[in-house]
Amino acid sequence: MSERVKVLSTFGSIYGHRPEVALRLKGIPYELLLEDLPNNKSELLLTHNPVHKLVPVLLHGDRSICESLNIVEYIDEAFGGPPLLPADPCERATARFWAQFIDQKFARPFWISICMADGDKEEEEDFLKEAKENLLLLERQLKGKKFFGGDSIGLVDIAASGLARWLQTFEEISGVNLLTDEGFPALCRWAKEYAGEECAKACLPSKEELVAKFTAVKNFLAMADVQK
Template sequence: LCNKSALLLQYNPIHKKVPVLLHAGKPICESMIIIEYIEEVWPHTPLLPTDPYDRATARFWIKFIEDKGVEALRRIFRTPGEGEEPEVAIKEGWKMLETVEEHGLEGKKYFNGEEIGMVDIAFGSLIQSLTVIEDVIGVKIFESHKFPRLHKWYQNFLQVPVIKENLPDHDKFIVYFKNQREASLASPTLRAVAT
């Protein structure tokens, strides 16, 4: 965000960015930390499996998405123009998607089985951002013929009422990402961080 509100700066003075959940007057920052907090405060609708092994597996995929997925998107988003550099960034994105395609869902409707869970939320937000980035850079990366299981999963994910009702407007997201990309490409420092 370019215009940071006084409330944002008050409740997230360290990172100075969204999201921030304000609950009982206390701020909780960072997407996955907020999701974990929700899991603990409202346990009647669990987002992580109850089985310890399945919980560990879910945490593995969340960590994979945070490390490999977010980094791949960042490189795709911040790499300018055409040529070898953008191709390398896109191939990195494909590799991350291939890993999830081959090993993530294991024949299940959602990562957690028949109901969405924390991994679905983490990966769903990543894929939603990727679809916006595709529109911004004009390159299709998340192709259905390359990633049929992930595409089926994503269509199921988008139909979950709580997801469907709370997705950001795609067109507004595009405008925001275009502005962010222009700013990052104009800054030699930010471009250097991408590579």
């Protein structure tokens, strides 16, 4: 298909990174359109994602595809290039399982690490316990492989991309260290491999930029809480 490809995203979005890296892995040129969220949603976004009104959205000709993992699977099926999911049906189902696991289990801990109330030790302990248990499950999935899918980046790696850059950011802001070489050597090695891959590196924001963005988010939320 030769139709023009656009990605609606916003700076620093974990989910917005996913379609970008998938397109780059496939060698598909695209136009990145950054939304000013949450207050200034464009008509383009509201038109093409009228249900959730969120990024990312992939625009491919007259088609619009929403939800980041759904977009990655669409890219894999619609374009040529290296496959992002295995050919074997069982392995494909397994990859989808772990991609969904990452979305379901890591979104909450990421945001708790940003919003966690200072001094709330019980909440902090629950967060650390949950996050470490889930990281351990992912650690075991690598089983000595370079990437979750083997020798090249696939669906699960793209789903887990938040661990390769955003988790470091949230650790710095919250002062909590989760992904250590001692506790999760395979995941730490994987994170460096992922962030060093040319296709991923080209669309990963720097940690400094992310720290600035999410520190501002944390300060805004803290101020809003004080004003209640």
